[in-house]
Amino acid sequence: MAINPADLTIAAALAHLEKGDFTAQELTQASIAAMQAAKPLNAMITETPEKALAMAQAADERRRAGKAGLLEGIPIAVKDLFCTQDVLTTAASHILDGFVPAYESTATANLWREGAVMLGKLNLDEFAMGSSNETSYYGPAVNPWRGPQGEKLVPGGSSGGSAAAVAAGYALGATGTDTGGSIRQPAALCGITGIKPTYGRVSRWGIVAFASSLDQAGPMTRDVRDAALMLRAMAGFDAKDSTCVDMPVPDYTAKLEDGVKGLRIGIPREYRMDGMNAEIEALWNQGKQWLVDAGAEVVDISLPHTHHALAAYYIVAPAEASSNLARYDGVRYGLRVPGKDLIEMYENTRGAGFGREVQRRIMIGTYVLSAGYYDAYYTKAQKVRTLIAKDFEQAFQRVDAILTPTSPNAAFPLGSKSDDPIAMYLNDVFTVPINMAGLPGISLPAGLNAEGLPLGLQLIGRPFDEATLLRVARSVEKAADFKARPDAWWSK
Amino acid sequence: MSADEKNYIQGATGAWEIVIGMEVHAQISSKAKLFSGASATFGAEPNAQVSLVDAAMPGMLPVINAYCVEQAVRTGLGLKAQINLFSVFDRKNYFFPDLPQGYQISQYKQPVVGEGKLILDMPDGSSREVGITRLHLEQDAGKSLHDQSPNQSYIDLNRSGVALMEIVSEPDMRNSEEAGAYLKKLRTILRYLGTCDGNMEEGSMRADVNVSVRKPGGPLGTRCEIKNVNSVRFVMQAIEYEARRQIDVIEGGGQVAQETRLFDSGKGVTRAMRSKEDAHDYRYFPDPDLLPLELDAGWVENIKTSLPELPDEKKARFIDKLGLSPYDAAVLVAEKESADFYEAVAKGRDGKLCANWVITEYFGALNKSGKSMADFVITPEKLGGLIDLIADNTISNRLAKDVFALMVETGKDAATVVDEKGMRQVTDTGAIEAVIDQVMAANADKVAEYRSGKDKLFGFFVGQTMKASGGKANPAAVNDLLKKKLAG
Numbered sequence: 018m019a020i021n022p023a024d025l026t027i028a029a030a031l032a033h034l035e036k037g038d039f040t041a042q043e044l045t046q047a048s049i050a051a052m053q054a055a056k057p058l059n060a061m062i063t064e065t066p067e068k069a070l071a072m073a074q075a076a077d078e079r080r081r082a083g084k085a086g087l088l089e090g091i092p093i094a095v096k097d098l099f100c101t102q103d104v105l106t107t108a109a110s111h112i113l114d115g116f117v118p119a120y121e122s123t124a125t126a127n128l129w130r131e132g133a134v135m136l137g138k139l140n141l142d143e144f145a146m147g148s149s150n151e152t153s154y155y156g157p158a159v160n161p162w163r164g165p166q167g168e169k170l171v172p173g174g175s176s177g178g179s180a181a182a183v184a185a186g187y188a189l190g191a192t193g194t195d196t197g198g199s200i201r202q203p204a205a206l207c208g209i210t211g212i213k214p215t216y217g218r219v220s221r222w223g224i225v226a227f228a229s230s231l232d233q234a235g236p237m238t239r240d241v242r243d244a245a246l247m248l249r250a251m252a253g254f255d256a257k258d259s260t261c262v263d264m265p266v267p268d269y270t271a272k273l274e275d276g277v278k279g280l281r282i283g284i285p286r287e288y289r290m291d292g293m294n295a296e297i298e299a300l301w302n303q304g305k306q307w308l309v310d311a312g313a314e315v316v317d318i319s320l321p322h323t324h325h326a327l328a329a330y331y332i333v334a335p336a337e338a339s340s341n342l343a344r345y346d347g348v349r350y351g352l353r354v355p356g357k358d359l360i361e362m363y364e365n366t367r368g369a370g371f372g373r374e375v376q377r378r379i380m381i382g383t384y385v386l387s388a389g390y391y392d393a394y395y396t397k398a399q400k401v402r403t404l405i406a407k408d409f410e411q412a413f414q415r416v417d418a419i420l421t422p423t424s425p426n427a428a429f430p431l432g433s434k435s436d437d438p439i440a441m442y443l444n445d446v447f448t449v450p451i452n453m454a455g456l457p458g459i460s461l462p463a464g465l466n467a468e469g470l471p472l473g474l475q476l477i478g479r480p481f482d483e484a485t486l487l488r489v490a491r492s493v494e495k496a497a498d499f500k501a502r503p504d505a506w507w508s509k
Numbered sequence: 510m511s512a513d514e515k516n517y518i519q520g521a522t523g524a525w526e527i528v529i530g531m532e533v534h535a536q537i538s539s540k541a542k543l544f545s546g547a548s549a550t551f552g553a554e555p556n557a558q559v560s561l562v563d564a565a566m567p568g569m570l571p572v573i574n575a576y577c578v579e580q581a582v583r584t585g586l587g588l589k590a591q592i593n594l595f596s597v598f599d600r601k602n603y604f605f606p607d608l609p610q611g612y613q614i615s616q617y618k619q620p621v622v623g624e625g626k627l628i629l630d631m632p633d634g635s636s637r638e639v640g641i642t643r644l645h646l647e648q649d650a651g652k653s654l655h656d657q658s659p660n661q662s663y664i665d666l667n668r669s670g671v672a673l674m675e676i677v678s679e680p681d682m683r684n685s686e687e688a689g690a691y692l693k694k695l696r697t698i699l700r701y702l703g704t705c706d707g708n709m710e711e712g713s714m715r716a717d718v719n720v721s722v723r724k725p726g727g728p729l730g731t732r733c734e735i736k737n738v739n740s741v742r743f744v745m746q747a748i749e750y751e752a753r754r755q756i757d758v759i760e761g762g763g764q765v766a767q768e769t770r771l772f773d774s775g776k777g778v779t780r781a782m783r784s785k786e787d788a789h790d791y792r793y794f795p796d797p798d799l800l801p802l803e804l805d806a807g808w809v810e811n812i813k814t815s816l817p818e819l820p821d822e823k824k825a826r827f828i829d830k831l832g833l834s835p836y837d838a839a840v841l842v843a844e845k846e847s848a849d850f851y852e853a854v855a856k857g858r859d860g861k862l863c864a865n866w867v868i869t870e871y872f873g874a875l876n877k878s879g880k881s882m883a884d885f886v887i888t889p890e891k892l893g894g895l896i897d898l899i900a901d902n903t904i905s906n907r908l909a910k911d912v913f914a915l916m917v918e919t920g921k922d923a924a925t926v927v928d929e930k931g932m933r934q935v936t937d938t939g940a941i942e943a944v945i946d947q948v949m950a951a952n953a954d955k956v957a958e959y960r961s962g963k964d965k966l967f968g969f970f971v972g973q974t975m976k977a978s979g980g981k982a983n984p985a986a987v988n989d990l991l992k993k994k995l996a997g
Contacts, residue, residue, distance in 0.1 A: 099568075100566075100567060100568045106567070108567070113567070116567070118566070118567070118568075119561075120561060120566070122568060221568075221570060222568065222569070222570050223568040223569075224568050225567045225568050226567075226568065226798075228797070229797035229798050230797035256572065257570060257572060258570050258572075259570065259571070259572050259573065259798060259799050259800055260797075260798065260799075260800065336794060337797055339602075339792075340600050340602050340611070340612050340792070340794070342611075343602060343604065343610065343611020343612060344565040344567070344609060344610050344611050346604060346606075346611060348606050348609070348664065349564060349565070349609060350566070359606065359662075363604060383792065386602070386792035386793075386794055387790055387792060388790045388792075391792075391794070395794060
């Protein structure tokens with residue numbers, strides 16, 4: 018059987034593997050070929066084809082032995098923020114030059130335990146700070162979708178490489194991390210599905226930290242079912258992460274097709290912003306109608322502190338980042354640029370090792386934590402955060418899920434916003450509040466704009482109720498029937 | 510002179526009072542570090558006890574060591590302090606090569622232990638109370654090694670992440686002696702509790718000493734913090750020097766600058782390390798990798814009921830039940846091992862007599878031997894055996910000292926020594942009378958003088974009789990018989 022990985026979902030591939038239509042090695046070979054043909058997308062920082070084939074061989078053996086895991090033989094790629102044993106891990110930063118971990122992140126270890134196969138490490142914004150993948154030291158990943166005149170577009174960020182690899186068709190799934198929208202926004206901009214689980218659902222151990230109280234890893238896939246499959250494999254309690262929650266991981270596919278009849282879906286009025294993109298608004302209304310048609314009750318709700326979320330986020334996240342990134346000091350690993358004394362070595366190393374956006378956030382974070390400013394910024398932002406969480410808590414007393422757009426715009430041309438940090442930060446306006454509240458959120462492709470670019474809808478769920486969230490998402494997915502794919506211009 | 514006045518030191522412009530507060534870093538006796546599973550024992554090869562977390566590798570996360578929390582709570586209870594059931598770990602941010610994370614995990618606004626108190630036992634037998642402000646948990650840093658290479662510094666991360674308790678006192682001490690007594694008492698309590706071994710040479714206990722001076726009754730002066738002083742003696746020396754320095758500065762028309770200083774133990778002086786202007790802005794904020802520490806009241810209560818008898822309670826019992834003086838009691842409880850030894854000796858015996866023997870003869874011989882109590886030849890059973898021989902009049906107290914010396918020398922027990930050397934006390938009145946007759950015959954002139962009224966000569970006859978008996982005559986019998994015979 019001829020294999021085109023771009024035609025396969027994880028679920029479909031698993032069925033073929035189980036039937037013996039092809040082996041994991043054949044599938045992996047096809048994925049590697051497609052990956053190598055997709056170099057113009059610059060979605061990979063490190064390719065690991067030999068490792069992939071060895072893992073695929075082991076997967077085939079386990080399947081033959083009747084010991085197949087949940088993702089046995091499925092080629093996926095890993096955001097280069099996850100530490101992978103014996104494989105270069107960069108966080109897309111110059112400062113981690115040559116860093117090869119001696120350990121494997123819990124989330125990826127869980128995936129390998131379930132039989133997934135690693136194609137390589139994916140491009141991202143440096144230290145996951147960015148919404149376009151343009152802050153990567155390794156150059157921007159490129160969106161598989163192109164503009165009407167063939168313009169190169171950003172894939173979104175920070176998990177831009179992840180979204181591009183899945184949208185381009187060679188990775189059947191990818192890991193992402195989401196601190197303020199870094200899974201959902203690139204998923205929306207590349208026409209794929211991405212879920213940020215509840216904070217504490219997936220272990221953060223071994224993932225390079227950006228903002229510890231907001232970071233959460235999750236899967237990025239072609240569809241909702243695949244997201245459910247991959248999340249189940251990734252998630253679970255880990256005693257090595259004190260913020261990871263000890264709760265059983267359900268089979269998220271079990272009730273996926275149960276529909277939304279009897280569920281109440283909230284539409285938050287504060288997300289309808291002045292000057293909102295008309296196409297985005299229309300899609301949101303369409304999503305609402307789909308849910309009504311599927312039997313859900315759709316109600317208007319209020320999340321009154323929404324408009325403070327982005328400002329508070331840009332205090333909390335940089336504050337934590339300024340501290341988390343202090344360990345990159347040139348002393349123990351990664352880049353060291355010598356100086357005449359210790360202070361100069363620090364300055365040279367961190368000056369050369371961190372890009373402009375990372376430096377900007379370290380400076381903002383250092384400032385808001387400084388004596389005399391702490392209460393005005395950090396303490397106040399934490400209060401806002403509490404209020405945002407309360408907004409959601411109250412809303413979830415009335416509704417089972419909340420529907421919003423994922424991003425205020427479709428994919429934009431490379432370079433068009435990279436000089437305007439505020440414009441870039443606004444990309445996360447719909448996704449940031451969910452991180453601030455620690456809730457699960459999913460983005461799924463729901464339509465194309467006039468330029469033929471994908472647009473996403475976001476659903477927000479109750480804490481640790483990813484099962485219901487995925488079930489609602491599946492209902493919207495069925496109604497949207499999104500089949501569009503980028504033309505594979507990069508391999509022509 | 511009032512108690513306060515005794516503390517004043519004289520400057521050119523009159524009396525000055527010293528105000529001292531202390532921050533003691535005590536390493537928790539724990540096999541593993543505060544937030545990682547790496548070993549926390551002393552003396553390993555550099556960087557042999559470093560986990561991925563201690564080295565701050567990317568993506569590593571701290572996980573609290575519950576045993577260390579328990580030790581902090583035990584210590585808090587031992588200091589009669591409030592235990593905070595809700596406390597928070599914060600990050601204290603600063604760059605230094607031996608601080609791999611770029612921040613120290615500590616507790617800032619909400620420490621695990623709140624206010625408590627500590628009673629000082631002063632050498633004159635008096636007591637004084639010093640307030641404890643707080644106790645919090647924090648990580649130790651690593652160590653920079655500057656002597657391994659001419660142009661590079663090396664880092665040893667074995668200590669990185671080791672659990673410390675920072676114990677902060679109120680500025681309640683007024684002289685170096687009190688500061689010394691504070692450190693000693695704190696160390697005693699920690700050792701009783703088993704929460705810290707108190708070995709200052711190995712760095713398990715270090716003190717930051719805050720010193721200021723003021724005119725008696727005046728407002729507090731500007732303080733200087735003397736960092737990382739690692740012995741009781743150095744703490745006392747540093748305070749003496751620093752107080753005098755500050756007085757000289759003020760009396761010379763200057764102002765004391767608030768600064769951090771180091772004590773140079775070789776020269777006995779303190780030296781400026783960094784000024785207030787250079788002070789770090791530590792940018793404390795709650796560590797988002799750790800949940801707040803929430804303790805169960807029942808769990809704390811269980812620890813409380815499992816506490817051993819602490820030195821203050823033991824001292825009170827020794828005074829009340831065993832009749833010891835406050836001074837003797839304080840000496841005996843200063844080390845748990847001494848107190849245990851004493852109690853083993855005193856069991857079923859006279860408390861006061863046993864205390865005298867333990868403090869004077871036993872400690873004297875122990876110090877001379879240079880051995881530890883566990884390795885020393887005199888066990889509580891052996892000392893008790895000797896004291897029994899005194900109590901049943903087999904030997905006199907004076908003779909017992911000779912027996913004790915032989916016991917130390919030979920390792921034999923008291924009864925064996927007495928038998929072998931024929932040192933058994935003579936209580937046979939006939940034998941004593943015979944000795945007295947000899948003494949009187951040999952000193953007929955003195956007998957005549959005595960009988961003519963020179964009573965003072967009685968002591969001479971006692972001495973001569975004891976001497977002639979080889980010290981074995983029962984002194985009471987000698988007295989009685991001499992009186993009768995001299996009376997004629």
